[in-house]
Amino acid sequence: EDQVTQSPEALRLQEGESSSLNCSYTVSGLRGLFWYRQDPGKGPEFLFTLYSAGEEKEKERLKATLTKKESFLHITAPKPEDSATYLCAVQAPGNQFYFGTGTSLTVIP
């Protein structure tokens, strides 16, 4: 069964303390892997799409990487405004999307 697992479930960082979030998947024939950010009471906000192993994308303090079995979202020198839930989703060959349950990130000033 296609599955997406994110870890850790929750992460607390001091401002400026870099770390990584993990998304592992078992989907065969991956068409794309997506990262979203979700703030409380809001819908997910698109961050990145990755298509093939070895691909990397960056946006401000965030960098997403992809291997054949997992993706990492690296957060460099985070700020309190980076606090949110980060969701990973994969697109299967039938165009269905499977989401992980997210990593709740808290950045403490």
Next chain:
Amino acid sequence: KAGVTQTPRYLIKTRGQQVTLSCSPISGHRSVSWYQQTPGQGLQFLFEYFSETQRNKGNFPGRFSGRQFSNSRSEMNVSTLELGDSALYLCASSLNPGGTEAFFGQGTRLTVV
């Protein structure tokens, strides 16, 4: 340009009732997908519509249905509500089916009592 608009933002319904939620996609986007989000299950795919046709369906019972109109606006309907249907229902729009960049609305928070 305007984002994805979902109405209403909040709903409280009684078990056994039915409910209709609405989603207006970004102008020019023709694909609309619906998701259910709960704390324990995360985001789960309900269905996707493109050009008024359902293209994909997730693993939900037949009580969950949807449709899309010629202007790309979409509605989803849940009949015979159960307590477990309480969730945040999110709509996402993209240019084409399986769009690689989907934009989400704020969601409709449904509470079934």
